Amino acid sequence: xxxxxxxxxxxxxxxxxxxxxxxxxxxxxxxxxxxxxxxxxxxxxxxxxxxxxxxxxxxxxxxxxxxxxxxxxxxxxxxxxxxxxxxxxxxxxxxxxxxxxxxxxxxxxxxxxxxxxxxxxxxxxxxxxxxxxxxxxxxxxxxxxxxxxxxxxxxxxxxxxxxxxxxxxxxxxxxxxxxxxxxxxxxxxxxxxxxxxxxxxxxxxxxxxxxxxx
Numbered sequence: 001x002x003x004x005x006x007x008x009x010x011x012x013x014x015x016x017x018x019x020x021x022x023x024x025x026x027x028x029x030x031x032x033x034x035x036x037x038x039x040x041x042x043x044x045x046x047x048x049x050x051x052x053x054x055x056x057x058x059x060x061x062x063x064x065x066x067x068x069x070x071x072x073x074x075x076x077x078x079x080x081x082x083x084x085x086x087x088x089x090x091x092x093x094x095x096x097x098x099x100x101x102x103x104x105x106x107x108x109x110x111x112x113x114x115x116x117x118x119x120x121x122x123x124x125x126x127x128x129x130x131x132x133x134x135x136x137x138x139x140x141x142x143x144x145x146x147x148x149x150x151x152x153x154x155x156x157x158x159x160x161x162x163x164x165x166x167x168x169x170x171x172x173x174x175x176x177x178x179x180x181x182x183x184x185x186x187x188x189x190x191x192x193x194x195x196x197x198x199x200x201x202x203x204x205x206x207x208x209x210x211x212x213x214x
């Protein structure tokens with residue numbers, strides 16, 4: 001496609017509305033409502049989210065990870081903590097996550113502070129993963145340069161033979177993070193690009209709800 005064709009790509013949004021008088025009192029309840037609606041609507045990979053971090057040179061990095069739990073404490077995901085994202089978080093724990101549920105014309109952006117989960121909690125989740133996913137976590141020193149695909153496949157096969165199902169130890173560098181939110185934005189697509197944007201900003205023990213111009 002050329003530049004002009006790309007510029008003409010657009011879609012009118014008209015499925016839903018969002019008003020500050022209708023949203024839940026807390027952003028966690030509002031997120032739960034939208035998350036459940038996305039799941040019920042069979043949105044593909046409902047829990048896929050873009051995680052953005054900033055490295056020691058103040059360069060931003062974004063990638064898709066999977067949400068594995070949420071409550072009023074925050075949002076949980078798991079990864080290799082020695083990976084690029086883990087190194088970024090160790091340097092600067094300020095992160096953002098965003099969800100885009102295209103089928104419902106909705107987006108949620110969340111800003112917060114990431115902290116490591118206790119190892120015991122990470123081990124409980126690790127043991128619940130499929131056997132091959134456990135082996136994959138052991139086989140990959142995430143973000144490190146490897147010479148080719150064969151190197152990874154051979155390492156995976158060696159570990160598969162060594163560790164039968166139920167015996168795979170959680171790697172020392174693998175674990176979870178809890179993102180403690182301080183800011184939410186709920187975005188609902190509307191006609192003529194006059195989208196609804198409702199935000200929640202943390203103020204001591206309460207949340208300030210406001211509407212933003214699109």
